Amino acid sequence: MNTEMVKITVYINESDRWQQRPLHLEVLQMLYSNNLSGGTVLHAVAGFTSKGAVEITEAPPLVDAKSKLPLVIEFVDTAQKIENILPELKRMVGNRLILREQVEVLN
Numbered sequence: 534m535n536t537e538m539v540k541i542t543v544y545i546n547e548s549d550r551w552q553q554r555p556l557h558l559e560v561l562q563m564l565y566s567n568n569l570s571g572g573t574v575l576h577a578v579a580g581f582t583s584k585g586a587v588e589i590t591e592a593p594p595l596v597d598a599k600s601k602l603p604l605v606i607e608f609v610d611t612a613q614k615i616e617n618i619l620p621e622l623k624r625m626v627g628n629r630l631i632l633r634e635q636v637e638v639l640n
Contacts, residue, residue, distance in 0.1 A: 534580040539615040542622050543606040543622070544582075551625050562623060564608055566617050566637050572608035609636060 549556035557574045564572045577591040580603035588601050615633070623631065 534640050537612075538609050538630045538636050539612050540607065540609045540636045540640050541577040541615060541619075541622070543626055544630040545604050545606065545626060546582075546601045548601055549604075549626075549629070551590065557606055558604055560622065562619065563621060563625065567621075568613070569608055569610045569614055569618065572606060575607065577587075577603040577605070581634060601605070609638065620623055 542559065545556055547555075547557075548637075549561040561572050561574065579587065581587040582603075585601060
């Protein structure tokens with residue numbers, strides 16, 4: 534049986550912080566604390582935003598607080614659970630791009 538769900542995609546940078554900690558890890562912790570079914574952070578090898586130049590990885594990725602490479606956070610859950618966490622997510626990521634899509638989960 535297939536299930537209708539909502540997928541959220543958030544575009545941030547490696548250097549983004551929430552309360553002096555890496556934003557991507559804090560978002561995942563918030564999702565976990567709110568019992569969402571899961572979340573993933575994808576690390577880009579290159580990218581740009583409307584406010585910056587193209588950034589690329591020239592060497593194997595290392596922890597670098599100054600890096601501005603994109604990270605993508607994705608998670609899928611029910612519409613109700615997504616609605617419950619959206620205000621907190623928006624507060625955490627500020628003016629970063631958030632996409633919301635209706636998806637069909639194949640079981």
